[in-house]
Amino acid sequence: MTDATELRRRTQELLAAHPPASTDRTAFLEARFDAGLAWVHYPAGLGGLDAPRSLQAVVDAELAAAGAPDNDPRRIGIGLGMAAPTILAYGTEEQKRRFLRPLWVGQEVWCQLFSEPGAGSDLAALGTRAVRDGDTWVVNGQKVWTSSAHVARWAILIARTDPDVPKHRGITYFLCDMTDPGVEVRPLRQITGEAEFNEVFLTDVRIPDAHRLGEVGDGWKVAQTTLNNERVAIGGARIPREGGMIGTVSRTWREHPELRTHDLHQRLLDLWVDAEVARMTGERLRQQLVAGQPGPEGSGMKLAFARLNQEISGLEVELLGEEGLLYGDWTMRRPELVDFTGRDAGYRYLRSKGNSIEGGTSEVLLNIVAERVLGLPPEPRNDKDVAWKDLAR
Numbered sequence: 001m002t003d004a005t006e007l008r009r010r011t012q013e014l015l016a017a018h019p020p021a022s023t024d025r026t027a028f029l030e031a032r033f034d035a036g037l038a039w040v041h042y043p044a045g046l047g048g049l050d051a052p053r054s055l056q057a058v059v060d061a062e063l064a065a066a067g068a069p070d071n072d073p074r075r076i077g078i079g080l081g082m083a084a085p086t087i088l089a090y091g092t093e094e095q096k097r098r099f100l101r102p103l104w105v106g107q108e109v110w111c112q113l114f115s116e117p118g119a120g121s122d123l124a125a126l127g128t129r130a131v132r133d134g135d136t137w138v139v140n141g142q143k144v145w146t147s148s149a150h151v152a153r154w155a156i157l158i159a160r161t162d163p164d165v166p167k168h169r170g171i172t173y174f175l176c177d178m179t180d181p182g183v184e185v186r187p188l189r190q191i192t193g194e195a196e197f198n199e200v201f202l203t204d205v206r207i208p209d210a211h212r213l214g215e216v217g218d219g220w221k222v223a224q225t226t227l228n229n230e231r232v233a234i235g236g237a238r239i240p241r242e243g244g245m246i247g248t249v250s251r252t253w254r255e256h257p258e259l260r261t262h263d264l265h266q267r268l269l270d271l272w273v274d275a276e277v278a279r280m281t282g283e284r285l286r287q288q289l290v291a292g293q294p295g296p297e298g299s300g301m302k303l304a305f306a307r308l309n310q311e312i313s314g315l316e317v318e319l320l321g322e323e324g325l326l327y328g329d330w331t332m333r334r335p336e337l338v339d340f341t342g343r344d345a346g347y348r349y350l351r352s353k354g355n356s357i358e359g360g361t362s363e364v365l366l367n368i369v370a371e372r373v374l375g376l377p378p379e380p381r382n383d384k385d386v387a388w389k390d391l392a393r
Helices: 004-017 025-034 053-065 077-090 093-105 219-235 245-255 262-289 297-325 345-356 362-373
Strands: 110-113 129-133 136-143 154-160 171-177 183-188 197-208
Touching: 004 025, 004 053, 025 093, 077 093, 077 110, 077 154, 077 171, 077 219, 129 154, 136 154, 136 171, 154 219, 171 197, 171 219, 245 262, 245 297, 245 345, 262 297, 297 345, 297 362
Parallel strands: 110 154
Antiparallel strands: 129 136, 136 197, 154 171, 183 197
């Protein structure tokens, strides 16, 4: 059995064979993957050693102490947090070996083609069509709110393959090459002034059947693995005490006593406690992940993440007074990642408004928590047994 001592030995062997100071960054990351030290809980040969997930921290600590490069996880978060666990769960051996290594190393960025203009909160109502033509599928439709589409090589895509059955049953899951003819990416400028998101138009895009993930018609089941992991990735990221936005506003409070009021003090204390409770709950959730796949509890973490970010950023703007009304830069850019703590208070306040929409709206997540965690009766549905083609749109 692989234990902490064994992992330290393997990590030191990696460092000795590939000194970080003199090894090309990509070459080091590839060697780390091949040594099974990328994600130790993954199978041997796929970047892991079939070790307990909790032991990843042992490897990370050894590598950080040696100054080894990481794979820039914020830039490739969709691939790491959503695509990889879904490919691992449903992919063929060929798919796993083709996609997981360049995904983890960061050579291939991924995006998520799920939401549509008419299918956001009700994702199962999606209308993008995939029609089989021999060994390929011809895809036509539109996706929206797609992070990283402008830099992505690959996408996880769900499309309707059978309009004659109820909406949840006629969906199939694909891996789409974003460089294929017929894939058009257009920027969506946001309230921050940037175009971090995109809309993607798919016109006669041909996807090989070999890039189908799971069985035909099982796309909704496969997508649940993606969505559960997405909510954990968004709401359950590991941060230190006073990390994230609560740390930023706490530093402002300490450094500028002239801005303090009794009311702001009470609100800051309440939010500090809430942020610490959320952080510890996230630690517990990650410990539960050691025993299996993420469940609906991730929805609760994502709900807390959205609420806290919005309330903390609002408090920061009030604390700063007139300075809080300033906005540093409205330049139109297409960033590769979101930087909540490296920007000004105005950016944090505006960008956090999207936290209750992206990764599942707070309203939908409340339903998931109510039905799947608390066991409350589900909301009435009149479309459960109606073919998708017969639904009112």
